[in-house]
Amino acid sequence: MDFTIDFTKEQIEAIENVLEEELIELGVQSVILMDLAGNVIVNLDSGGTSHDVFSLAALAAGNYGAVSAMANIIGEQEFSLLFHKGEEESIHFSKVVDDLLLLTIFNKNVSLGFLRLKVAEAIKRIQLLV
Amino acid sequence: MALINPKKREVQVKIVYYGPGRGGKTTNLEYINRKFKKRILNEMVTVKTYGDRTLFFDFLPFDMGEIKGHSIKIQLYTVPGQVKYNATRRLVLRGVDGIVFVADSMDLRREMNIRSLQNLKENLESFNKNINNIPLVMQYNKRDLSEEGIPILPIETLQKDMNSQLNAPYFQASAITGENVTATMKKIIALTVSSLRKKLE
Numbered sequence: 505m506d507f508t509i510d511f512t513k514e515q516i517e518a519i520e521n522v523l524e525e526e527l528i529e530l531g532v533q534s535v536i537l538m539d540l541a542g543n544v545i546v547n548l549d550s551g552g553t554s555h556d557v558f559s560l561a562a563l564a565a566g567n568y569g570a571v572s573a574m575a576n577i578i579g580e581q582e583f584s585l586l587f588h589k590g591e592e593e594s595i596h597f598s599k600v601v602d603d604l605l606l607l608t609i610f611n612k613n614v615s616l617g618f619l620r621l622k623v624a625e626a627i628k629r630i631q632l633l634v
Numbered sequence: 635m636a637l638i639n640p641k642k643r644e645v646q647v648k649i650v651y652y653g654p655g656r657g658g659k660t661t662n663l664e665y666i667n668r669k670f671k672k673r674i675l676n677e678m679v680t681v682k683t684y685g686d687r688t689l690f691f692d693f694l695p696f697d698m699g700e701i702k703g704h705s706i707k708i709q710l711y712t713v714p715g716q717v718k719y720n721a722t723r724r725l726v727l728r729g730v731d732g733i734v735f736v737a738d739s740m741d742l743r744r745e746m747n748i749r750s751l752q753n754l755k756e757n758l759e760s761f762n763k764n765i766n767n768i769p770l771v772m773q774y775n776k777r778d779l780s781e782e783g784i785p786i787l788p789i790e791t792l793q794k795d796m797n798s799q800l801n802a803p804y805f806q807a808s809a810i811t812g813e814n815v816t817a818t819m820k821k822i823i824a825l826t827v828s829s830l831r832k833k834l835e
């Protein structure tokens with residue numbers, strides 16, 4: 505079984521629009537849609553920052569896999585909230601569909617509650633596109 | 635399977651260095667990182683325990699230029715070789731496009747090489763992949779040790795143990811001196827990319 509889904513140009517553009525409308529406009533620094541092999545599918549940022557997205561995606565895929573395995577050991581399907589809080593910047597992870605992950609990097613100007621709402625909204629829209 | 639982004643015309647290819655603990659996987663990537671500094675835009679990422687053993691993986695992204703109008707991004711990974719880290723090895727293998735098996739030439743490590751190869755087959759099977767259908771290169775590492783009088787396995791023995799069924803291209807290498815490290819990498823990239831070419835037409 506392969507983990508990567510192939511996307512068309514149109515799909516990628518539609519996903520970019522969703523992420524732009526739901527998350528970039530909210531003020532998040534960057535969003536990465538990636539697969540669990542660590543591939544970057546879509547990456548948008550608000551300008552100003554340039555993170556090393558490929559390394560981030562590789563580490564996020566490993567981290568997500570490790571945390572899911574921990575969940576299974578204690579009898580959970582998955583943990584619904586994966587969130588790392590920093591002094592300035594924070595990272596939020598969310599599963600989109602089985603093999604796709606949405607990673608959001610945002611600073612303290614964005615509230616976690618609102619972010620989670622918008623991420624959920626974006627995911628619902630992306631699920632219709634993939 | 636590699637990820638193709640038709641909008642950016644970019645392909646991401648995942649190559650994993652596999653093999654027994656202390657065989658020299660991380661040392662391969664460190665050499666490549668030094669030698670190709672100019673083409674590597676980002677820092678090598680390593681998740682290590684103290685004492686330099688790989689805990690999770692090493693990651694080295696590498697730009698390879700263009701093929702059929704697509705820019706090719708090679709992502710080199712190593713797995714942690716220690717037996718106890720199988721769960722993380724399996725995570726790193728997700729979506730693999732090509733594999734370098736780094737075997738340790740030291741006499742003492744003969745059994746560990748064989749077990750690690752068996753473990754690779756099993757892990758691939760858990761993803762419904764067959765080792766025979768995936769681009770693979772064998773590397774017999776630490777050939778330099780013979781000069782220090784440390785007993786190493788003859789190539790014939792290694793070929794018989796590791797490669798008699800698979801018949802993969804192989805290299806005698808030294809990740810420490812860099813001998814055949816680049817050749818190994820070029821070979822696996824060539825094999826992997828040629829299996830991809832058809833998809834890009």
Ligand SMILES: Nc1nc2c(ncn2[C@@H]2O[C@H](COP(=O)(O)OP(=O)(O)OP(=O)(O)O)[C@@H](O)[C@H]2O)c(=O)[nH]1
Binds near residue numbers: 655660687688778810
């Ligand atoms: N003499 C010699 N030593 C080597 C060679 N390659 C690696 N080593 C040494 O072997 C040890 C282990 O090398 P690593 O590259 O860390 O091995 P690894 O396969 O990444 O090990 P794990 O992360 O535990 O899976 C280190 O001390 C290296 O310096 C080689 O070609 N010749």
Ligand SMILES: [Mg+2]
Binds near residue numbers: 661688712713715
């Ligand atoms: Mg290592």
